[in-house]
Structures are given as C-alpha cells and as structure tokens.
Amino acid sequence: xxxxxxxxKLVLAQVRxxxxxxxPFEQALGYVLAEDLKADRDLPPFNxxxxxxxxxxxxxxxxxxxxxxxxxxxxxxxxxxxxxxxDECIEIMTGAVLPLSADTVIRYEDLEISEGKATLLxxxxxxxxNLHLRGADKKQGDMVAKAGVVVSxxxxxxxxxxxxxxxxxxxxxxxxxxxxxxxxxxxDETPSSFQIRKSNSYTIKAVLKKHNINADLxxxxxxxxxxxxxxxNCIQNYDVLLLSGGISMGRFDYIPQALEDSGVEKxxxxxxxxxxxxxxxxxxxxxxxxxxxxxxxxxATFMCLHxxxxxxxxxxxxxxxxxxxxxALGNDFTFKPELRYFLQVTLQTNEQAQLIAIPVEGNGSGxxxxxxxxEAFLELPMERSEFKKGEVxxxxxxxx
Amino acid sequence: xxxxxxxxKLVLAQVRxxxxxxxPFEQALGYVLAEDLKADRDLPPFNxxxxxxxxxxxxxxxxxxxxxxxxxxxxxxxxxxxxxxxDECIEIMTGAVLPLSADTVIRYEDLEISEGKATLLxxxxxxxxNLHLRGADKKQGDMVAKAGVVVSxxxxxxxxxxxxxxxxxxxxxxxxxxxxxxxxxxxDETPSSFQIRKSNSYTIKAVLKKHNINADLxxxxxxxxxxxxxxxNCIQNYDVLLLSGGISMGRFDYIPQALEDSGVEKxxxxxxxxxxxxxxxxxxxxxxxxxxxxxxxxxATFMCLHxxxxxxxxxxxxxxxxxxxxxALGNDFTFKPELRYFLQVTLQTNEQAQLIAIPVEGNGSGxxxxxxxxEAFLELPMERSEFKKGEVxxxxxxxx
Numbered sequence: 001x002x003x004x005x006x007x008x009k010l011v012l013a014q015v016r017x018x019x020x021x022x023x024p025f026e027q028a029l030g031y032v033l034a035e036d037l038k039a040d041r042d043l044p045p046f047n048x049x050x051x052x053x054x055x056x057x058x059x060x061x062x063x064x065x066x067x068x069x070x071x072x073x074x075x076x077x078x079x080x081x082x083x084x085x086x087d088e089c090i091e092i093m094t095g096a097v098l099p100l101s102a103d104t105v106i107r108y109e110d111l112e113i114s115e116g117k118a119t120l121l122x123x124x125x126x127x128x129x130n131l132h133l134r135g136a137d138k139k140q141g142d143m144v145a146k147a148g149v150v151v152s153x154x155x156x157x158x159x160x161x162x163x164x165x166x167x168x169x170x171x172x173x174x175x176x177x178x179x180x181x182x183x184x185x186x187x188d189e190t191p192s193s194f195q196i197r198k199s200n201s202y203t204i205k206a207v208l209k210k211h212n213i214n215a216d217l218x219x220x221x222x223x224x225x226x227x228x229x230x231x232x233n234c235i236q237n238y239d240v241l242l243l244s245g246g247i248s249m250g251r252f253d254y255i256p257q258a259l260e261d262s263g264v265e266k267x268x269x270x271x272x273x274x275x276x277x278x279x280x281x282x283x284x285x286x287x288x289x290x291x292x293x294x295x296x297x298x299x300a301t302f303m304c305l306h307x308x309x310x311x312x313x314x315x316x317x318x319x320x321x322x323x324x325x326x327x328a329l330g331n332d333f334t335f336k337p338e339l340r341y342f343l344q345v346t347l348q349t350n351e352q353a354q355l356i357a358i359p360v361e362g363n364g365s366g367x368x369x370x371x372x373x374x375e376a377f378l379e380l381p382m383e384r385s386e387f388k389k390g391e392v393x394x395x396x397x398x399x400x
Numbered sequence: 401x402x403x404x405x406x407x408x409k410l411v412l413a414q415v416r417x418x419x420x421x422x423x424p425f426e427q428a429l430g431y432v433l434a435e436d437l438k439a440d441r442d443l444p445p446f447n448x449x450x451x452x453x454x455x456x457x458x459x460x461x462x463x464x465x466x467x468x469x470x471x472x473x474x475x476x477x478x479x480x481x482x483x484x485x486x487d488e489c490i491e492i493m494t495g496a497v498l499p500l501s502a503d504t505v506i507r508y509e510d511l512e513i514s515e516g517k518a519t520l521l522x523x524x525x526x527x528x529x530n531l532h533l534r535g536a537d538k539k540q541g542d543m544v545a546k547a548g549v550v551v552s553x554x555x556x557x558x559x560x561x562x563x564x565x566x567x568x569x570x571x572x573x574x575x576x577x578x579x580x581x582x583x584x585x586x587x588d589e590t591p592s593s594f595q596i597r598k599s600n601s602y603t604i605k606a607v608l609k610k611h612n613i614n615a616d617l618x619x620x621x622x623x624x625x626x627x628x629x630x631x632x633n634c635i636q637n638y639d640v641l642l643l644s645g646g647i648s649m650g651r652f653d654y655i656p657q658a659l660e661d662s663g664v665e666k667x668x669x670x671x672x673x674x675x676x677x678x679x680x681x682x683x684x685x686x687x688x689x690x691x692x693x694x695x696x697x698x699x700a701t702f703m704c705l706h707x708x709x710x711x712x713x714x715x716x717x718x719x720x721x722x723x724x725x726x727x728a729l730g731n732d733f734t735f736k737p738e739l740r741y742f743l744q745v746t747l748q749t750n751e752q753a754q755l756i757a758i759p760v761e762g763n764g765s766g767x768x769x770x771x772x773x774x775e776a777f778l779e780l781p782m783e784r785s786e787f788k789k790g791e792v793x794x795x796x797x798x799x800x
Contacts (some may be wrong), residue, residue, distance in 0.1 A: 029606050073651055077581060077650070089731040093653075144769055149772065153604075153702075153798075158769065160602045161596070161597050193446060196445060199558070222477070245494075250475075250476075252476070253452075264718075269760050324650075325748075353792045367540050368554070368561075369544050371557065372558055
C-alpha cells in the first residue's frame with residue numbers, strides 16, 4: 001500500500017499530450033488556450049472619448065475662451081472632424097475618436113448648450129481629461145492572454161476584441177466511463193430486490209462535463225469473454241478508462257484479468273486513504289491509455305476523481321498546479337485508522353476571512369447521500385487520529 | 401445617485417418566477433431542482449456486502465467452528481442463497497445481498513480457501529462486520545435532495561440511484577444581450593481606424609452559459625426607428641434584456657428613448673460605485689421584462705453582471721442568498737472618490753487558512769486586459785479612501 005503523496009506522484013508521472021484543436025472562440029470556454037493571444041492593434045486603438053460632451057483644445061480654455069461654437073457632432077464610429085479655429089469645438093460621444101486637433105473632453109454636465117454653442121460651466125478641468133488614450137491598455141503585439149490559461153469569459157472578451165474568432169485549444173482526452181456487474185441496472189429500469197441502479201458513472205460524467213470532456217458510458221456484464229472484448233476495444237479507442245467498482249478480489253470481477261490480458265500494466269493498487277483505499281491505477285504500454293479504477297463506493301469514486309484524475313488532467317492540459325488552499329477545521333474530529341482521511345465538509349469564511357471547514361455528518365465513506373451537501377474534502381494527515389477545531393489542513397473544493 | 405446597497409435592494413425587489421420544466425436528469429446539471437427527491441427504496445435497499453469473502457453466522461464462529469464448507473458462491477446481483485447448517489458459509493462478493501441466514505462477512509484476506517472449504521485465519525472479528533445495512537443511508541421516503549438546490553454531480557448521482565431519470569427544474573429566464581452603436585463591428589470584421597470590435601456581449605454570454613442560460617445576441621445600429629422596433633420586440637419576447645453601453649446622455653444613444661417609448665420604467669440610474677456608476681435598471685410594467693443596462697466599459701459590465709444580475713438570478717431561481725465570503729487585503733490600497741470601489745483581485749489562502757485578496761494592477765476601470773488575471777472583486781466601502789493590508793472586506797468570486 002502506498003501513500004497519497006506517492007500515488008499522486010505516480011499518477012503525475014503519466015502526464016500525456018493530446019494535441020490541440022481549433023474551435024470557434026465562443027465554444028472554447030473552459031478549454032485551455034494553446035496559443036498566445038496578442039493585440040492586433042493598440043488597445044484602445046485610438047484616443048477614445050469616455051464621456052459624452054465636447055472635444056476642444058485645452059489651450060483655448062487656458063486663453064480664457066468660455067463659449068465654443070459647435071462645428072460638428074461626432075458619434076462613436078464616425079470619422080473624426082478636425083477643429084480649424086480656437087473657439088470651435090466638436091460635440092462628441094462616448095466611444096468616439098478624439099480629433100487630432102483636440103486634446104480634452106468636457107462632459108455635458110459641465111456645459112450649457114444652446115443655439116449651436118457650448119458654454120463652459122465652472123468646473124474643475126484637466127488637460128487630457130475624459131479620454132482613454134490609444135495603447136493605454138496594450139500596445140499592438142503585446143500579449144493579452146498567454147497559452148496555458150483556461151479560456152474564461154474574460155479571455156473570450158479579449159479574443160473578441162482582437163478579432164480571434166477561432167482559438168487554438170488543448171484537446172481533452174477521450175474518456176470512457178465503465179461500470180460493471182450484474183447487480184447494476186440502468187436508471188430507467190426497475191431493480192430486483194438484490195440489484196441497485198447505476199449512479200457512479202453519471203456522477204463522473206457530470207464532473208467531466210464541467211471540464212469540457214464529453215465522456216462515453218459503457219456497462220460490462222459479469223461475463224469474462226464480453227469483459228475481455230470490451231476492455232480491449234476501449235484500450236484501443238480511448239485515452240483514459242475510468243472504472244468504478246469491479247477491481248477487487250471477487251470471483252466475478254473479470255475486469256482485472258481482462259486488463260491484464262489487454263496489456264494494461266498495474267502501476268499501483270491500494271492507497272493509504274479513506275475513502276478510496278482500493279484505488280487501482282494502470283497504463284497500457286503500447287497505446288499509452290491510462291486506467292483509473294476507482295472503488296465502487298460512490299464517495300470514494302468522487303474523492304479519487306477529484307484528487308487524482310482532475311489533478312492529472314490539470315497537469316496533462318499544461319495548467320499550473322492548482323493553488324493549495326487551506327481551511328481550518330470547524331469542529332474537533334477523530335479518525336483512528338492509519339490512513340489519510342478525506343473529510344466531507346462545507347466551507348464558509350468568518351469575519352477574519354479565515355476559511356472554515358465544517359464536517360458534514362454521515363454514516364461513513366459509503367454515505368453518498370451527504371455528498372449533495374458537501375463542498376469540499378479536507379485532507380487529514382495519516383499520522384494522527386485527533387484533529388482539533390481551528391487546526392488548518394489542505395482543502396479540495398469541488399468548484400476549483 | 402443611490403448606494404450599492406440600495407441598488408441591490410431595488411434589483412432584488414424585482415425577483416420573478418419563470419416556472420419549471422422537466423429535463424432528462426443528465427441535462428439538468430447546474431439547474432435548480434424544483435422538486436424534492438425522495439428515496440424510492442431504503443438506501444441501501446438490502447444488507448449489502450462490502451468485502452469479497454464469505455458470509456456466515458457469527459454464532460457458529462463463537463461456538464468455535466473454524467472451517468466452513470462453501471455451500472454456494474453468490475455474486476452481486478444474484479438471488480441470495482441461504483445457509484442450512486451451522487458449518488456452512490456462502491462465498492460472497494462485494495455488492496451482493498447478505499443471505500437472511502447469515503449476519504457477518506469475513507474477507508478473503510482473513511481466510512484460506514481450498515477444496516470447497518474456508519478456514520478462518522486468526523483476525524479480529526465483529527458480528528455484523530463488512531456490511532452496509534439496509535436503510536443505513538436513507539429509509540424509503542426520506543428526502544435525498546430538497547427542491548431549491550443546484551443540481552450538482554452529487555445530485556445527479558442521487559437522482560440516478562432513486563430512478564429519477566427526469567427532473568423537474570426551474571426554468572431560467574430568456575435573456576437577450578444587446579449591444580449598440582455604429583462604432584462596434586463583429587469579431588470577424590475588420591474595424592476601421594475609428595471602430596472597435598464587440599466584446600462585452602460575448603463576455604456576458606459566456607458568463608450566462610455557466611448558469612445554463614443560452615442567451616441570444618442582438619446588435620442595434622445607431623438608428624432611432626430600428627432601435628425602437630428592436631427594443632419593443634425584445635421586450636415582448638424576452639424576460640431580461642442585458643445591455644452594455646448605449647445608456648448615456650449622448651446624442652446618438654437612441655436606446656433610452658426607445659425604452660421609454662416601449663413602456664420600460666426606469667427604477668434607478670447611477671450607483672455610487674466604480675466601475676459601473678452609470679448602471680441603469682428598469683422594468684416593463686405590462687410584460688414584467690427587466691432591463692439591466694450596464695455601462696459599456698468592459699470591467700463595469702463584468703462587475704455589474706456578477707454583483708447585480710447574478711444576485712438577482714440567484715434569488716429568482718429560489719436559491720438561498722449567496723454565502724458572504726470575506727478576504728483580507730494583501731496590499732495597502734488607496735481609492736479617493738466617494739464611491740464603493742470594486743477592486744480586481746486574485747485569491748489565495750495563507751497557512752492560517754486566511755483568504756488573501758491580492759490587487760491586480762491595472763490602468764483603472766477600463767482595463768479589461770487585466771480581467772483575465774482576476775478571480776474576484778473585493779468590495780471596498782465608500783466612506784473611506786485608505787485601505788490597509790490585512791483589513792477584511794467582502795469578496796465576490798467569479799466561480800461562486
């Protein structure tokens with residue numbers, strides 16, 4: 001049995017590269033950007049008016065001129081109109097280009113306009129006011145978003161503003177989620193008194209959907225021949241197999257044998273953790289396909305998915321390691337076994353901005369009914385069994 | 401001008417009810433559940449074996465029997481086989497139903513099996529061990545997820561396990577995102593030297609997508625007749641209009657007039673905040689449609705969307721008010737104007753589990769290039785201008 005740290009290291013040693021693909025920029029949300037985005041022009045591309053009012057020369061005001069003839073009205077999107085006389089101004093709108101002959105904008109609130117003339121009201125005034133100068137945000141060629149970031153709504157906005165309607169993003173792995181065993185029936189079926197419904201596969205699929213992975217689902221019945229065929233087929237056609245259940249010492253668990261027959265090498269089996277102790281991880285030498293076989297217990301599956309698969313996915317997509325987040329335990333907690341314990345918690349901050357992890361009461365690691373109330377796992381060290389209120393541990397938020 | 405608190409109150413006074421709809425459970429991810437989910441059977445529905453091994457009567461072991469004849473092998477999903485003799489056992493697999501005549505499971509690790517017999521190895525043993533008892537998680541009819549929660553992967557799992565393949569969820573509002581002004585061109589077009597590309601609409605659409613709102617986009621040119629027609633049409637066909645830009649005092653901002661002509665009543669205009677001071681909010685009396693008109697500045701739009709629209713959406717969908725999260729300022733910061741300031745920050749926790757907000761350097765509220773690095777807004781009170789490192793303020797995370 002290995003430790004959580006060793007398991008993480010072995011999983012991270014299997015980081016893969018699945019290439020890139022081009023997507024329409026709006027569909028790229030949540031993918032990892034695989035190219036640098038650079039400004040195609042200065043941002044803003046011109047001296048941009050930020051208030052509706054008039055544009056004029058500051059020097060004219062300095063000379064004492066208070067009444068300006070409105071030479072023209074210039075909307076945003078219109079070609080600028082230039083001033084010829086020092087007592088002229090241009091009535092100008094937010095978003096418009098400042099004429100080269102002007103340097104300052106006075107907003108309507110500080111003006112009186114009548115009969116084609118604008119009269120300055122007493123107000124503070126600075127040369128260059130109410131302008132967003134060309135290139136103030138970025139110069140042409142400057143980086144606006146670096147390869148390796150997640151395409152967020154802000155990146156979508158940046159892509160739009162520099163005219164990148166197609167984005168190169170990292171391709172996500174092809175994932176098959178496998179359930180097995182004749183005790184499982186589908187959601188729409190009526191289970192007999194000794195059957196239950198499949199649920200883990202749907203949980204995994206839902207979590208992966210948030211990461212833009214549209215995983216396929218497969219159920220394998222308790223039959224050695226079918227199991228071998230299906231597993232072998234998956235190994236050839238998918239990058240990752242995520243199994244929940246079916247990897248145990250049981251007489252009807254045909255999956256370990258099928259994995260072996262298909263050439264999948266075990267990299268580890270069993271991790272000193274709860275839930276999730278029987279977690280099995282392997283690799284197919286030739287195809288490079290990876291097999292994460294999670295225990296069938298729903299909470300174990302959920303924990304291993306977040307703690308190992310998503311950590312691996314993050315590294316595989318070239319994202320920086322997740323920021324380590326700490327939370328303080330909200331209540332005393334005891335856990336005796338010599339295993340690292342992943343405690344289901346909800347999170348809140350107190351008025352000192354300290355993140356507090358409140359344990360979710362449950363019947364143990366199999367109690368997935370509490371998972372709906374859980375926001376994170378608090379990772380409690382193996383070496384101890386008593387954990388005191390206020391002590392700080394690493395926390396894994398499901399939304400991170 | 402009203403305060404942020406007043407603006408929030410006025411927005412929240414316009415909470416709406418858009419009814420419910422039924423979705424296949426997998427598609428319900430991220431929607432708000434509109435029905436209670438109750439266990440259709442006990443969970444687990446039977447005394448469930450949690451380790452591969454043998455099932456036997458504890459009393460037989462107490463009597464000193466050490467060798468048990470394997471009467472049958474029972475897989476998960478199979479009808480249980482009953483014991484007839486006290487020295488019999490059933491070889492049994494994880495997930496199987498415990499026979500009524502047995503009460504305890506001994507795992508393979510604590511056994512030696514040969515020639516149809518299982519011999520107990522010395523090991524600690526408790527009556528009822530290695531079982532997950534019927535109803536231990538939930539009894540038939542117990543609530544497993546309450547109406548009013550967001551459908552998370554865990555709720556998907558619960559729905560699957562109780563056979564709810566269709567879920568009743570809250571219908572989200574129909575949203576139209578409106579940009580306006582002849583200075584804006586589309587992402588694929590080449591702007592002239594006095595034009596820029598549309599970007600805010602795409603940002604808003606991307607944020608809404610995360611909330612399962614598939615918003616439509618509309619661009620309105622600077623033409624009073626077209627503007628009136630389009631606005632009037634939107635009011636009739638959408639629940640919410642989200643505008644960015646176009647609501648100012650400018651001569652070519654035809655939208656305020658079109659809104660008035662269409663019967664939209666202004667509820668407020670201008671909030672004592674930066675960015676986003678010119679935020680305008682209104683309601684159509686007859687249709688109940690709401691108009692959030694955000695300033696054109698991209699950071700202002702982003703902030704108002706999170707601070708007001710998503711707060712309103714949350715309440716409209718019947719979710720509890722968002723948990724207030726606090727963060728400590730990571731650096732000293734000065735902001736003089738008498739406005740509530742929304743500071744762009746990144747977040748981290750220190751080893752005391754305190755959430756620290758690090759200001760993102762920028763050129764002011766128009767600098768949307770920094771938005772890609774921003775994780776949250778820290779909300780700094782209006783009454784002060786000096787904010788010290790370590791002081792704690794409310795924070796708005798974009799992922800919450």
